[in-house]
Amino acid sequence: MSRTIGAVLRVAVLAALVAFLAAPARFAPLFAPLAPPGAPAIYDQGDLASLAAAHLAIVCCAALASTVVAVGLALFVTRGAGVQFLPLSRALVNFGQTFPPVAVLAIAVPLVGFGEKPTLIALFAYGLLPIFENTLAGIRACPPALLEAASGMGMNGRQRLLGVELPLAMPLILEGVQLSLAVNVGTATIGSTVAAKGLGEVIIAGLLSNNDAFILQGGLATGLMAVLLHEAVALLRRRIR
Amino acid sequence: MISIEGLSKRYGDLTVVDDVSFEVESRTIAVVVGTSGSGKSTLLRMINRLVEPSAGRVLIDGQDVAAEPPHLLRRRIGYAIQGHGLFPHRTVAQNIATVPRLLGWPEQRIGARVAELLELLQLDPGAFAGKYPHQLSGGQQQRVGVARALAGDPKVLLMDEPFGALDPIIRAKAQDELLAIQRRLGITVVLVTHDMDEAFKLGARVAVMSQGRLLQFDRPATLLTRPEDPFVARMTGISDRALKLLSLTSARDAAVADDGPGLGDAPQVAATASLREVLSELVWRGATRATVVDERGQACGSLAIADILAHGRAR
Numbered sequence: 107m108s109r110t111i112g113a114v115l116r117v118a119v120l121a122a123l124v125a126f127l128a129a130p131a132r133f134a135p136l137f138a139p140l141a142p143p144g145a146p147a148i149y150d151q152g153d154l155a156s157l158a159a160a161h162l163a164i165v166c167c168a169a170l171a172s173t174v175v176a177v178g179l180a181l182f183v184t185r186g187a188g189v190q191f192l193p194l195s196r197a198l199v200n201f202g203q204t205f206p207p208v209a210v211l212a213i214a215v216p217l218v219g220f221g222e223k224p225t226l227i228a229l230f231a232y233g234l235l236p237i238f239e240n241t242l243a244g245i246r247a248c249p250p251a252l253l254e255a256a257s258g259m260g261m262n263g264r265q266r267l268l269g270v271e272l273p274l275a276m277p278l279i280l281e282g283v284q285l286s287l288a289v290n291v292g293t294a295t296i297g298s299t300v301a302a303k304g305l306g307e308v309i310i311a312g313l314l315s316n317n318d319a320f321i322l323q324g325g326l327a328t329g330l331m332a333v334l335l336h337e338a339v340a341l342l343r344r345r346i347r
Numbered sequence: 348m349i350s351i352e353g354l355s356k357r358y359g360d361l362t363v364v365d366d367v368s369f370e371v372e373s374r375t376i377a378v379v380v381g382t383s384g385s386g387k388s389t390l391l392r393m394i395n396r397l398v399e400p401s402a403g404r405v406l407i408d409g410q411d412v413a414a415e416p417p418h419l420l421r422r423r424i425g426y427a428i429q430g431h432g433l434f435p436h437r438t439v440a441q442n443i444a445t446v447p448r449l450l451g452w453p454e455q456r457i458g459a460r461v462a463e464l465l466e467l468l469q470l471d472p473g474a475f476a477g478k479y480p481h482q483l484s485g486g487q488q489q490r491v492g493v494a495r496a497l498a499g500d501p502k503v504l505l506m507d508e509p510f511g512a513l514d515p516i517i518r519a520k521a522q523d524e525l526l527a528i529q530r531r532l533g534i535t536v537v538l539v540t541h542d543m544d545e546a547f548k549l550g551a552r553v554a555v556m557s558q559g560r561l562l563q564f565d566r567p568a569t570l571l572t573r574p575e576d577p578f579v580a581r582m583t584g585i586s587d588r589a590l591k592l593l594s595l596t597s598a599r600d601a602a603v604a605d606d607g608p609g610l611g612d613a614p615q616v617a618a619t620a621s622l623r624e625v626l627s628e629l630v631w632r633g634a635t636r637a638t639v640v641d642e643r644g645q646a647c648g649s650l651a652i653a654d655i656l657a658h659g660r661a662r
């Protein structure tokens with residue numbers, strides 16, 4: 107019962123977002139009360155759908171990079187010679203999360219220029235921690251008896267990793283990815299301050315022109331996207347278990 | 348044959364296994380028994396090189412196990428542990444198929460082998476192949492663990508307290524099954540336990556360990572009648588050693604040919620029963636003689652209470 111409700115809700119959220127992005131003008135009456143008199147009720151300095159697509163793309167690219175690096179690092183520090191690098195890796199990853207993304211942008215722009223690149227770097231660094239820690243927890247939660255059985259039957263290190271450790275850690279790893287994605291959908295809006303295309307543009311335009319309708323549109327679209335990404339990974343998690 | 352020669356394991360200053368040597372005859376079960384922390388598991392793990400020895404060596408059929416890469420060696424040696432160690436994310440069939448997969452068997456042969464093993468362990472393939480370990484009872488999980496250990500057709504099977512988590516009735520059944528399977532497949536088994544009764548029931552030879560040292564390696568009856576160390580005597584149990592001795596001999600082996608009729612009302616006992624069970628039956632019935640009957644219900648001799656008592660006497 108609650109599952110059906112959940113599914114219906116998910117579809118409703120998706121439909122709302124798609125409907126809004128496909129033809130935002132249709133929603134003008136809803137937003138008009140928030141716009142200053144005479145100002146447009148719907149963002150008109152760019153195509154909302156393509157902004158959303160760019161936003162999604164940058165978040166997903168960053169998450170992919172974070173996942174590859176964080177999972178790789180967590181695997182490295184849980185075996186063999188890598189163990190001694192655990193404190194260092196942990197410090198680095200923590201630093202990536204505590205260092206404000208805005209500050210990352212400020213440092214990255216002089217190095218790589220304006221646009222998507224500095225944003226990608228900021229999101230990548232910001233998203234490492236949850237994936238790293240969850241992978242670590244997942245790998246460590248593998249019962250020693252299972253690993254002993256795996257070795258005892260003649261699995262080598264790689265077979266044990268791919269056949270036992272990773273599958274058992276997968277639910278937790280995905281949870282980390284889920285967290286990282288959701289946080290970064292919101293964080294990605296700051297990319298617009300360094301000219302990366304994205305939904306942040308709408309919010310900033312609203313701030314500059316005192317147009318609450320723009321701010322709400324940008325915020326809502328970002329929020330719905332975060333919810334949908336979260337649900338997409340949740341679906342994947344249910345699939346594998 | 349498994350030859351263990353001067354095997355030692357040290358962790359820093361701690362000697363966990365201390366210069367242990369014994370030989371396990373092919374197609375027999377050897378049981379390693381001892382108190383907790385006496386080094387049994389470490390000894391067992393040195394056979395399949397989950398632990399590398401500090402000194403000494405292990406030969407299987409004359410071949411040093413150190414001569415082969417460990418993961419290849421282990422695919423030839425079955426390994427079953429307490430709490431079964433089944434992979435929770437894989438079905439029963441996938442669990443059993445682990446070693447055949449590693450060995451690169453063709454899919455068809457793997458399928459046939461899985462079905463064969465499920466039958467062997469009295470698990471209906473149709474009902475169990477697709478189940479996940481958490482859907483099984485403890486006894487069923489343990490049987491799948493044994494099936495998985497046997498899947499690669501190993502000549503040698505190592506078992507570390509395989510029945511430790513089972514209740515007494517299921518445990519006795521599992522022991523009987525292991526004996527039957529071992530005879531049927533003709534494999535060599537080294538089994539670790541801290542249960543002396545289990546050791547006596549399963550082991551053709553029993554190795555008694557204490558604090559890393561092997562105190563005695565002998566037939567169960569010899570451990571009872573000629574313990575070489577006070578600890579062995581204590582482990583085997585002094586208070587009921589006569590009864591233990593009786594439990595090592597079957598009615599079939601002790602029965603004497605009938606010297607004519609006249610035993611009509613003597614209680615009947617199964618040929619597979621131990622003398623301990625026969626004695627108990629006689630005491631219970633207030634009889635002095637029992638007729639031994641085989642699986643087909645045919646009388647194959649008789650047992651007088653005096654004959655039974657003679658079997659339990661110190662030698």
Ligand SMILES: Nc1ncnc2c1ncn2[C@@H]1O[C@H](COP(=O)(O)OP(=O)(O)OP(=O)(O)O)[C@@H](O)[C@H]1O
Pocket residue numbers: 358363381382383384385386387388389390541
């Ligand atoms: N990797 C290790 N490092 C240090 N000490 C170890 C290690 N493995 C085992 N030991 C020690 O070696 C001793 C023997 O351990 P082992 O597991 O072989 O005992 P066991 O006879 O199997 O005991 P149990 O019946 O409790 O399973 C114990 O004191 C244990 O603490």
Ligand SMILES: [Mg+2]
Pocket residue numbers: 387388389507
């Ligand atoms: Mg042990």
